[in-house]
Amino acid sequence: MELIGKTNIDFIGMRKVSFIISSIISIIGLFGMIQMGRGAANMGIDFSGGTAVQLKFTQPVGIDKAREALAKHGLKEASLQDIKESNKLLIKVGKTTLATGKVADTIEDAFKKEFAGNQFVVESSTEIGPSVGDKLRKDTLTAIIISLIGIIIYIAWRFDFKFGVGATIATIHDVLAMFAVFYLLNKEINLLFITAVLTIAGYSLTDTVVVFDRIRENLHKNLKETMHNVFNKSINEVLSRTIVTSLTAFLAAISLLLFGGEVIHDFAFALVIGIAVATYSSVFVASPIVSLWEERGIKAKA
């Protein structure tokens, strides 16, 4: 069976449109990253410090009533999120005047008093001191930088310069796109999200390498063809495997997203986005950049 037969799509010709789209995505991603650095985005408590408690009630709890109850006990600034399927409530409190270690107790007491008839169990409780959050932020930044440098060094060693730059830009593009989506949807930026980002940074090269290998092969075979045509031909030749490899990873990630439960829901979501973006970028970002560069080089020589 074949998903798509022989194609002849002018991918490189679409680079004007794709570059505009990718630039917008990257700028949003960059903006989101800066906002996160300033703490203006929805940062998880593992980075910002604070308390998160997940409670499971026996009867449904109105989110407004819960907010009222917390406000009564001095936790006005708590953010609430209900997990619909099962009377669960996730309460997050950032830095407060209360001492670390007291917030979780205060939350529990508040619900015990205000919802006396509705029993609950504490499913999870996380308290992170501000110093831990600061350290984690620094470590994470180091981790991202080291991984990118590692990948760049490897690509530089495997490919020549122009391909290396193309692959690196595509990888950074994918990372920025994941940040952009999470920033726009106001989803929580936590350690698991960063894990997903780094995983995709490593994974996104698979598709790019497949395309690049073919371009190199064809460049050696077809010396007379124009760059534009060689690039297009190569992408079209490997298009079905680019799609199939992404599809299998996508199937796995989507089953995590749909059936993996609330703890890794956002993590799986980040993977799904990342796999989709990585496929797009190998065709529409990495190759057009290299082709543009190669064509310029030829024109300059002529």
Added chain:
Amino acid sequence: MSKGINWRFLLIVAFLLLSVVYITPTLVSKMPSWWTGILPKEKIHLGLDLQGGSHLIMEVDTPKAVEGALDLIATDLEDSLAAQTLRFKRIAREGGDKVKMTLYDKATAETVQAIIKKKYPEMDLLPQFEEGGFTVIQLKMNEKVASDRKDKSVSQALETIRNRIDQFGVSEPIIAREGLTNIVVQLPGIKDPKRAIELIGKTARLEFKLVDENVNAALATPGSIPEDDELLMEKRTDQTTGAVTETPLVVKKKAIITGDLLTDAQVRIDSQFNQPYVSIEFNSTGARLFDQITAANVGKRFAVVLDSTIYSAPVIRERISGGSAQISGSFTDKDAADLSIVLRAGSLPAPVKIIQNVTVGPSLGQDSIRKGLMAGAIGVLLVVIFMAVYYKVCGLVANYGMVLNILFLMGALAALGATLTLPGIAAIVLLVGISVDSNVLIFERIREELRLGKPPIAAVDAGYDKAFLTIMDSHVTTLITAAVLFQFGTGPVKGFAVSLSLGIIINLFSSLVATKVVFDFALSRMNVKRLSI
């Protein structure tokens, strides 16, 4: 290229057997006795996010340990000067690194300097000076001694915490030092995390102090009491209502006996009131001191102080010899049990602060395992169906490679005694998708070669050869990020990195060697003429 087919099959079967042997202890709860003798018992451990439990990071307040050491030096100098009948106005700790001695005259100062040099050669003696008609000598603890002291306080705190946790009874706790001042404690499957945290975090400094009856405690403020006194609260909890009442008491700052002199502490029940109390035993020094002090202070009250809170303040009715005493208060059974544990395990050299507490209840962990497995099963099913439909029989070969990949990975995780976390499960599910990618690349190459008119054997060989570099590239870059995640990640993330990187490495074998041998066997031994791809 049909050589070595038997050997390769043998290798695969050997790995398969090994994996099954290693996975079995994880799957079977009770192993038969013949197994445990020679075969591996190591299980895949479940992370705290899956089995429930607490992950704590505690920061030891190390400057307090230095202050404590300086306080001890000050007290010791007071005693030695008193013993040699040298008069002094005041000896006390000054700031975080000095002991200040205020003396009446220079002559005494010289003698004192000689004593200090002999007793504390490691301390720096600052130049003496005059202040308001008194001679002042300052002793400074230098950086190196202070940092030694801090370092020791953290390792001491770690030992004490380990002791307390052992006595509290937690199976397979992990207690480790992290960085200069932090201690990481993992308590898997703990039922009552709050109680455990309270027990671990308590400084548990036990002191017996004489009550200063000359001061009216009800009117006293911290500023109005004599310099060598302090104002503490006696806490009592009403057993029936749970209300806490606090009564102020003024006691001597200097402790007459401390918890260091204890040898044992046990919970006992008062037969008269059916109330639990903690009975303590002193060592010989403690017993002698206790005997002397009770004899000298009959009729007065002494306060039993734990971490600056008074538990009880009984009147000394008679001289107490024999070296045992009791701490009673308004305890519940659990309070008394916990108090006896901390007293037996000893006090922490400095207070600790909990800077991170991640606690997962057992129900959420169960839920996560169930859903993770569910997602995995569905992921496998989707991928298997897709591959079979898209690549027909060859797709089945890829699926067999994927199943081997997962089995080998589980075996490796068990053999290494690795910890499986929820993100670790996610990594395995993701791996199901990535695992067949290598075969997709190979199969697409084979299809191309077949289209060029090559016979199946040549097409398969060319497919494997040409796809190899591409596969290596994607594996290496994924490994780079997994290694970084392993280095920087904690707990759950580390579990993800371990599962992912092991899986990727194993994938090289399962997707290249294990599937190739099937093709070689079919094409050369069974004379298959057409590939179903």
